Amino acid sequence: MNKDEEKKSIENLGEFGLIEHLTSTFTQELSKTVTGVGDDCAVIDRNENEYTLISKELFLENIHFDLMYVPLKQLGFKVVSASVSDIYAMNGAAEQILIGLGVSSRFPIEALEEFYEGVRNACAHYQVDLIGGDTSSSAKGLVVSVTAIGKVEKSSITYRKGGKPNDILLVSGDLGRPYLGLQILEREKSVFLSNPNIQPELSQFDTLVKKQLMPMARKDLVDLLKSLDLIPTSMIDISDGLSSEVLHLCKASKVGCVIYENKLPYHEDTQLMATDFQLSPLTCALHGGEEYELLLSVKPEDFDKIKGNPYFTPIGYFTSEDQGRYLCDTSESYHELKAQGWRHF
Amino acid sequence: MNKDEEKKSIENLGEFGLIEHLTSTFTQELSKTVTGVGDDCAVIDRNENEYTLISKELFLENIHFDLMYVPLKQLGFKVVSASVSDIYAMNGAAEQILIGLGVSSRFPIEALEEFYEGVRNACAHYQVDLIGGDTSSSAKGLVVSVTAIGKVEKSSITYRKGGKPNDILLVSGDLGRPYLGLQILEREKSVFLSNPNIQPELSQFDTLVKKQLMPMARKDLVDLLKSLDLIPTSMIDISDGLSSEVLHLCKASKVGCVIYENKLPYHEDTQLMATDFQLSPLTCALHGGEEYELLLSVKPEDFDKIKGNPYFTPIGYFTSEDQGRYLCDTSESYHELKAQGWRHF
Numbered sequence: 001m002n003k004d005e006e007k008k009s010i011e012n013l014g015e016f017g018l019i020e021h022l023t024s025t026f027t028q029e030l031s032k033t034v035t036g037v038g039d040d041c042a043v044i045d046r047n048e049n050e051y052t053l054i055s056k057e058l059f060l061e062n063i064h065f066d067l068m069y070v071p072l073k074q075l076g077f078k079v080v081s082a083s084v085s086d087i088y089a090m091n092g093a094a095e096q097i098l099i100g101l102g103v104s105s106r107f108p109i110e111a112l113e114e115f116y117e118g119v120r121n122a123c124a125h126y127q128v129d130l131i132g133g134d135t136s137s138s139a140k141g142l143v144v145s146v147t148a149i150g151k152v153e154k155s156s157i158t159y160r161k162g163g164k165p166n167d168i169l170l171v172s173g174d175l176g177r178p179y180l181g182l183q184i185l186e187r188e189k190s191v192f193l194s195n196p197n198i199q200p201e202l203s204q205f206d207t208l209v210k211k212q213l214m215p216m217a218r219k220d221l222v223d224l225l226k227s228l229d230l231i232p233t234s235m236i237d238i239s240d241g242l243s244s245e246v247l248h249l250c251k252a253s254k255v256g257c258v259i260y261e262n263k264l265p266y267h268e269d270t271q272l273m274a275t276d277f278q279l280s281p282l283t284c285a286l287h288g289g290e291e292y293e294l295l296l297s298v299k300p301e302d303f304d305k306i307k308g309n310p311y312f313t314p315i316g317y318f319t320s321e322d323q324g325r326y327l328c329d330t331s332e333s334y335h336e337l338k339a340q341g342w343r344h345f
Numbered sequence: 346m347n348k349d350e351e352k353k354s355i356e357n358l359g360e361f362g363l364i365e366h367l368t369s370t371f372t373q374e375l376s377k378t379v380t381g382v383g384d385d386c387a388v389i390d391r392n393e394n395e396y397t398l399i400s401k402e403l404f405l406e407n408i409h410f411d412l413m414y415v416p417l418k419q420l421g422f423k424v425v426s427a428s429v430s431d432i433y434a435m436n437g438a439a440e441q442i443l444i445g446l447g448v449s450s451r452f453p454i455e456a457l458e459e460f461y462e463g464v465r466n467a468c469a470h471y472q473v474d475l476i477g478g479d480t481s482s483s484a485k486g487l488v489v490s491v492t493a494i495g496k497v498e499k500s501s502i503t504y505r506k507g508g509k510p511n512d513i514l515l516v517s518g519d520l521g522r523p524y525l526g527l528q529i530l531e532r533e534k535s536v537f538l539s540n541p542n543i544q545p546e547l548s549q550f551d552t553l554v555k556k557q558l559m560p561m562a563r564k565d566l567v568d569l570l571k572s573l574d575l576i577p578t579s580m581i582d583i584s585d586g587l588s589s590e591v592l593h594l595c596k597a598s599k600v601g602c603v604i605y606e607n608k609l610p611y612h613e614d615t616q617l618m619a620t621d622f623q624l625s626p627l628t629c630a631l632h633g634g635e636e637y638e639l640l641l642s643v644k645p646e647d648f649d650k651i652k653g654n655p656y657f658t659p660i661g662y663f664t665s666e667d668q669g670r671y672l673c674d675t676s677e678s679y680h681e682l683k684a685q686g687w688r689h690f
Contacts, residue, residue: 019480021454022461026468026475033441033474042443042476044494047392056477056492058445062484096378098387100403100490109366116367123371129378130371131387132401135364139407145445145490147401149389 038252039160040086040236041150051157053150055086061141068192069185069200072111074213075144076118077125082239083148084126085217085292089237090159091225092152094126099133102143126219156231158296163234163253165320167297170312172221174265175242176281179288180273181205181212207269215292221311222294230305232296241289244339247325249297256323259316259337262330286327287340383597384505385431385581386495396502398495400431406486413537414530414545417456419558420489421463422470427584428493429471430562430637434582435504436570437497439471444478447488471564501576503641508579508598510665512642515657517566519610520587521626524633525618526550526557552614560637566656567639575650577641586634589684592670594642601668604661604682607675631672632685 020038034043034051041053059079061067067075084094099119103112123130128148188200202209217237225232234253236245242264250257266281274281297318298306306312316328325337365383379388379396386398404424406412412420429439444464448457468475473493533545547554562582570577579598581590587609595602611626619626642663643651651657661673670682 018454018457019478022457022480023475026465033476042441044441044476046395046397046496050391052391052397054441054443054477054492054494056443056445056479056490058447058479058481058488058490060447060481060483060488063447063482096387096389096399098399098401098492100401102403102405102408102488109363112363112367120371130368131378131389132383132399133364134401134403135367136403136405137408138405140485143403143405143447143488145401145403147399147443147492149399151391 040089041092043090043157050151050153051092053087053090053092053152055083055148057083057086057146059144059146061143066185066189067142068189070213072114073118073121076115076120077122077214078118079144079146080119080122080126080128080148081215081217081292083146084128084150084219085237085239087148087150088218088222089235089294090152091156091222091231091235092150093222094128094148094150094219096129096131096149097123098131098147098149100143100145101133101135102138103135104138104140104142107142126217156226158232158235160234160236160249160252161254162232163249163255163297163318164299165255165318166300167233167255167318168300168303168314169246169249169257169259169295169297169316169318170306170314171238171242171265171293171295172218172312173291173293174267174270175238175291175293176270176274176284176288177208177211177267178215178290179212179284180270180277180279181208181210182290183277183279184209184273185212205269205273207267208273212290215290217292218294224311228305228309230298230302232298235294235296238291238293238295239289241285241287241340242295243286243327243337244289245295247337247339249295250318250321250325253297253318254321256319256321257316257325257337258319258334259327261327263313263315265313265315385434386437388435388502395496395498396437398432398435398437398497400428400493402428402431402491404489404491406488411530411534412487413534415558417459418463418466421460421465422467422559423463424489424491425464425467425471425473425493426560426562426637428491429473429495429564430582430584432493432495433563433567434580434639435497436501436567436576436580437495438567439473439493439495439564441474441476441494442468443476443492443494445488445490446478446480447483448480449483449485449487452487471562501571503577503580505579505581505594505597506599507577508594508600508642508663509644510600510663511645512578512600512663513645513648513659514591514602514604514640514642514661514663515651515659516583516587516610516638516640517563517657518636518638519612519615520583520636520638521615521619521629521633522553522556522612523560523635524557524629525615525622525624526553526555527635528622528624529554529618530557550614550618552612553618557635560635562637563639569656573650573654575643575647577643580639580641583636583638583640584634586630586632586685587640588631588672588682589634590640592682592684594640595663595666595670598642598663599666601664601666602661602670602682603664603679604672606672608658608660610658610660
């Protein structure tokens with residue numbers, strides 16, 4: 001195998017394939033480890049009634065964020081959102097976070113204070129405690145590593161793997177805004193780089209840009225599901241685009257699915273701005289990501305509990321695995337669902 | 346304040362000062378959070394009899410390791426050692442780890458497989474489960490983030506803060522070898538860079554180089570302390586050099602100390618090789634680090650339990666805080682103890 005082929009194969013595996021490949025030979029020895037690699041969080045059994053949930057995320061400058069347009073305060077908020085979102089995706093309550101920071105010497109203390117102000121705001125919003133972490137220098141760029149810890153009642157835990165054929169798929173909030181927010185920020189960056197005298201005017205794009213810079217994880221909806229007495233059969237948060245997340249649920253649950261294009265929820269600004277970028281809202285929804293909304297499935301007999309609820313939109317259902325995974329478009333043509341997501345390789 | 350002054354202040358704060366500064370205004374809201382920032386691990390109360398311990402470490406290429414001479418397999422082992430060591434330092438048992446990896450596309454899959462083989466060997470050695478993590482690309486260099494999870498009986502937890510005047514200070518193993526191993530590797534790297542035809546001959550330095558590349562965390566000694574029915578009053582692992590760690594214990598415990606130069610334990614190769622590098626073994630011990638040995642204090646009335654034990658060496662004792670923190674050299678002169686450690690800023 002020559003070098004090019006080797007490099008190509010890591011790109012082809014992508015993030016999920018790679019971690020699966022590398023960890024496939026690991027076994028779990030301790031009875032306390034309930035699940036390891038392969039869900040939003042690791043699950044540990046430390047207590048009679050509750051599981052401990054642990055999620056881990058790494059955020060790297062110029063891969064996951066661009067400090068030319070991401071203010072550090074909003075970055076601090078966002079990394080916490082993204083991390084606690086994994087806890088909510090398992091129907092849990094986030095309780096603590098740890099943050100590891102690698103910073104190059106170009107960052108003044110004031111910049112790090114800004115970052116931690118965002119972290120503090122997020123901790124207050126989600127009611128989690130910052131309980132530790134470490135800081136060191138980095139040779140280049142900012143490195144942020146976040147570990148979130150939470151809990152969930154054993155009877156309420158929701159894995160990716162619990163979906164069954166005929167379960168209804170629902171999504172919270174609306175789709176595509178963070179992706180368009182990113183397009184706007186990238187466009188303004190190009191304009192600024194070509195002429196630094198032109199200051200970006202972003203206020204008219206507020207609803208889109210804010211969703212990109214400061215997404216909110218749906219703690220409120222985990223609480224709402226509880227008050228509806230509804231335990232989803234499977235759940236995941238949307239970080240990599242709807243299609244990628246639907247396929248994760250299908251794969252873990254060993255089911256097929258049908259998603260309806262005309263059911264997908266959009267904000268009116270998404271419809272308007274997508275046209276501006278010559279994109280369809282559908283593309284933004286399927287392959288965008290970073291909404292940190294919840295994608296979940298419920299049993300048909302539970303559907304009445306959530307039907308018509310303004311926070312959730314039914315978008316399709318699970319089928320048996322051999323029926324495949326499809327998107328039904330507005331002209332009722334069926335297309336195989338494929339993931340693009342954020343393939344950083 | 347001009348830019349130079351700002352940058353200088355971050356360097357002056359150093360790693361420990363910086364994280365303290367940035368997190369000083371965070372409060373712990375949840376009753377379950379026992380301690381946050383400021384010990385080897387965060388401590389969470391989830392269970393009647395045990396605490397959950399969580400440590401987090403970030404390892405960055407060209408800051409914490411140099412892939413010119415660190416084989417990836419040994420790096421995989423070392424990052425696990427360094428992380429579980431924080432759990433042992435609180436007298437706990439490590440149970441799970443999560444690993445986040447940022448890799449640039451220059452790494453072939455085979456290289457990552459090597460890394461994970463080292464991780465797997467370490468998991469087997471320390472009997473911990475790898476339960477999760479994520480992998481993404483990095484713009485430049487290898488980023489490794491490790492979270493370790495463990496437990497400790499509430500009655501046995503050992504903080505940094507529990508030391509009292511007259512407690513005896515002991516250290517496990519010997520000091521200075523990893524630092525000399527690093528000097529050897531750096532020297533061979535320079536030789537190789539100036540003439541790539543000269544292959545480094547490292548086998549004669551095995552005991553030193555191996556301690557640098559593949560340090561062992563002292564799980565065995567936590568088990569030994571238990572069998573001796575001995576709970577230290579304070580404990581820390583040696584990652585940043587003895588002086589830095591002694592000062593951490595003194596600060597947290599609000600005590601002073603005296604350390605005796607002639608009591609510090611060295612391997613015979615440390616004595617030999619230090620001369621070669623025109624260093625004193627004392628300098629290697631005080632300011633080297635990465636031994637991952639344990640530094641602990643015990644009550645005077647407990648000293649008989651550990652006196653003469655071949656795994657631990659008494660090196661001094663705590664005094665009252667106003668008596669200061671001193672090293673007593675071989676000519677019985679007293680020098681104020683100062684930390685250099687690995688200040689990466």
